[in-house]
Amino acid sequence: MKVLLLVAHGSRRKEANAEVFELAEQLRCSDSVNADLIHTAFLNMAYPSIPDGIAKCIEDGATSITLIPYFLNSGRHVISDIPDIVKEARQQHPDVSIRIAPHLGQSGLMAELLIKIVNLLS
Numbered sequence: 001m002k003v004l005l006l007v008a009h010g011s012r013r014k015e016a017n018a019e020v021f022e023l024a025e026q027l028r029c030s031d032s033v034n035a036d037l038i039h040t041a042f043l044n045m046a047y048p049s050i051p052d053g054i055a056k057c058i059e060d061g062a063t064s065i066t067l068i069p070y071f072l073n074s075g076r077h078v079i080s081d082i083p084d085i086v087k088e089a090r091q092q093h094p095d096v097s098i099r100i101a102p103h104l105g106q107s108g109l110m111a112e113l114l115i116k117i118v119n120l121l122s
Helices: 014-029 050-059 076-092 110-122
Strands: 001-007 039-040 062-070 097-100
Touching: 001 014, 001 050, 001 076, 014 039, 014 097, 039 050, 050 076, 062 076
Parallel strands: 001 039, 001 062, 062 097
Antiparallel strands: none
């Protein structure tokens, strides 16, 4: 079973975290997403944590988990924190494929998205 895990930083503001849950819901409603389930997790300041999110994916039957880092830049969280968490999860669950997708800001679609947003304001 393929599961996507949308991973964001997390915030003390509940409204900010709710936006991430809403994005996950929009992905669930899309016919274009190639996944059986979509879950959400946070690096810190919000629940569930990334390890708890991975555990939930496995509990729900995941054989393949793809983490989607909802981050704009390749800072410390993207370069080391998330990979370190995934490395530990791989060691604990060697029978589950766990991979990390490129972070959002690395997408070639980012410039196109920004252009569309600006054009909507015109």
